[in-house]
Amino acid sequence: MGEIWQGLQAAFWLVVTLDPDLVEITLRSLQVTLCAVAIACAIGMPLGSWLAIQRFRYRRAVIALLNALMGLPPVVVGLVVYLLLSRAGPFGALNLLFSPTAMIIAQVIIVTPLVASISHQAVRELWSDYHDLLISLNASKRQRMTTLLVDARRALLMAALAGFGRAIGEVGAIMIVGGNIDHVSRVLTTAIALETSKGNFALALGLGFVLIGLAIAVSFASHALSRTEREGRW
Amino acid sequence: MVTILPLDVRGATVRRRGRTIVGPVDLTLDGTGVTIVMGPNGAGKTTLLRMLHGLVRQRGGSIDWARPLAEAQAAQAFVFQTPVVLRRSVRDNIAFPLMLGGLARTQARERAEFWADRVGLAGALKQQAMDLSGGEKQKLALARALIREPQLLFLDEPTANLDGRSMREIEGILAQAQADGTRIVMATHNIGQARRMASDVIFLYRGRVHERNQASAFFAGPETGEAAAFIKGDIVE
Ligand SMILES: Nc1ncnc2c1ncn2[C@@H]1O[C@H](COP(=O)(O)OP(=O)(O)O)[C@@H](O)[C@H]1O
Ligand SMILES: [Mg+2]
Numbered sequence: 001m002g003e004i005w006q007g008l009q010a011a012f013w014l015v016v017t018l019d020p021d022l023v024e025i026t027l028r029s030l031q032v033t034l035c036a037v038a039i040a041c042a043i044g045m046p047l048g049s050w051l052a053i054q055r056f057r058y059r060r061a062v063i064a065l066l067n068a069l070m071g072l073p074p075v076v077v078g079l080v081v082y083l084l085l086s087r088a089g090p091f092g093a094l095n096l097l098f099s100p101t102a103m104i105i106a107q108v109i110i111v112t113p114l115v116a117s118i119s120h121q122a123v124r125e126l127w128s129d130y131h132d133l134l135i136s137l138n139a140s141k142r143q144r145m146t147t148l149l150v151d152a153r154r155a156l157l158m159a160a161l162a163g164f165g166r167a168i169g170e171v172g173a174i175m176i177v178g179g180n181i182d183h184v185s186r187v188l189t190t191a192i193a194l195e196t197s198k199g200n201f202a203l204a205l206g207l208g209f210v211l212i213g214l215a216i217a218v219s220f221a222s223h224a225l226s227r228t229e230r231e232g233r234w
Numbered sequence: 235m236v237t238i239l240p241l242d243v244r245g246a247t248v249r250r251r252g253r254t255i256v257g258p259v260d261l262t263l264d265g266t267g268v269t270i271v272m273g274p275n276g277a278g279k280t281t282l283l284r285m286l287h288g289l290v291r292q293r294g295g296s297i298d299w300a301r302p303l304a305e306a307q308a309a310q311a312f313v314f315q316t317p318v319v320l321r322r323s324v325r326d327n328i329a330f331p332l333m334l335g336g337l338a339r340t341q342a343r344e345r346a347e348f349w350a351d352r353v354g355l356a357g358a359l360k361q362q363a364m365d366l367s368g369g370e371k372q373k374l375a376l377a378r379a380l381i382r383e384p385q386l387l388f389l390d391e392p393t394a395n396l397d398g399r400s401m402r403e404i405e406g407i408l409a410q411a412q413a414d415g416t417r418i419v420m421a422t423h424n425i426g427q428a429r430r431m432a433s434d435v436i437f438l439y440r441g442r443v444h445e446r447n448q449a450s451a452f453f454a455g456p457e458t459g460e461a462a463a464f465i466k467g468d469i470v471e
Contacts, residue, residue: 126321133318135289137331138307151321 003201010202015209022203026210029187032100032174033167036107037115040167041160044112048119048159049149053127063120069113074106078173081106085177098179103187106173111163118162122155123148154225161225165218169211236265236385236417238299238306241286245295248281256281256441258295263419267433268412270449271421274470278441279421280315283388286419287312311379313389317371324350324366325359328377335382349377353407369400376407380416387411389420393427405431425465429453437461439470 014022051063083089085097085105096102126148134144149156171189178185180194188211195204240262247257256278263269271279284290286297288307299306311331320327329346333339350356353373358366363374372392379387389408393401408431412418422428428435432449437458439445445452445461456462464470 130318130320132289132312132314133320136287136312137334138304139334143334147320 007201007205011205011209014203014206022206022210025186025188025191025207028100029168032103032107032187033164036104036111036167037160037163039108040111040115040163044115045119045156048116049123049145051120052124053144066113066117070117072110074110074170075172077106077109078176081109081177097177098181098185100185102177103174103185106177107167107170110170110173111167114166115159115163118159119156122152126152158222158225161218161222165215168214238301238309238385239417240264240300242298246285246292246297247294248285248290249293254441256285259443261443265417268418268420268431269434269436270428270432271419271436271438272423272428272464273438274464277438279438280390282438283390283419283421287388309385311382311384311387313375313379313392315391315394317375319363319371322363323359324355324361324363324374327363327374328381331378331382345381349381353377354403369396372396372400372404376404380411384416386417386419391421
């Protein structure tokens, strides 16, 4: 009990005094996650929207695949990316293993299906509402897509936040492909795992505080968003 | 000036799941008045209007406008039974067709304000359209349909779910639109409304044009038993 209390106190000071290690690790976490989420949005949102309004032969199969990919165990994603990037693998020459880039690649694979799936649902709902009007007004394909994306913007931002939440807390895949190397690929989650196993609870807890803080900030943002969604303020 | 009419429909048919739900329809529509499409539920009123407007493709037959199809479609507007409401402000909903047409936002909004005023929504410009009442949503849909000053306006039972007051207001707006030169084709199964508004009537029955006549003649002496029963208020299936 005493040990935990001391750990909490030490952790508190680490956060308050902006301990350099803590700051470095936090910034890397944010950097990797924000990059991954940005790429996942750039792929997932157009893909989801396109699946919502375009009819083609294997549409249902693609949507089913997307939903299945959402349930992909991150550790397995990590393993596959590891194999692809390892020296003997097809992309070994790029020398990316154990770098933040490798971690971003893994995160993108994990987060894109989630973003695409949420976007798909939001845009599909809107499309079934707007369909008749947009066709009646002879809107071009491009105009239809823009109208739907603009009017679904809050739901799309929610998709991005959900992606961020998933990515920032993910540990299995980035541990494997990043290697948790100090000053190179160590992020919040992998650092917590390491410090805990070393018995260094103060730093582990401090990192945990930051992680929880980020998670809470995201869920607050989602909540605030869903309120403005109802009130339609932007 | 209505230039896309006359519309000439020959043998047009709409099929769904192997069943003919409308047609074959022969029909001409010329340049003046209010055509009311009447008939019992399921007669095919909605499908007929959607076919004429190009929202559903016909099978067989032909639908010919006096102008090329693209021009004809651009000169039409459609008001749906359940108004389509964009998740935007009232003003941006009404301005939407002009924005699609490439008009600058400020000009489109100015026109929207004019039309909001015409339909009695001037006080709700900045409100979210989703928050409007049913009657207000339908007036918004009307303003949005009229803002491009269409030559031809289709309406599918626009007052079916509304109270008497909204119905009167909407009929007033339509009378004004007609006076401004818009040709109106409207489905309704409200006989009172049909009597008030019609210059001519299309009576649909089981997907076919069962009777077509000037309003006065139609209401004074319908030619078919089904139309007579329908006007009397009997149950027609
Ligand atoms: N998408 C559809 N699929 C199958 N049947 C349809 C479809 N739309 C309409 N119908 C059928 O076509 C007939 C005419 O429908 P509708 O045009 O909506 O009639 P109304 O507007 O006069 O009530 C009805 O029997 C209806 O069940
Ligand atoms: Mg109908």
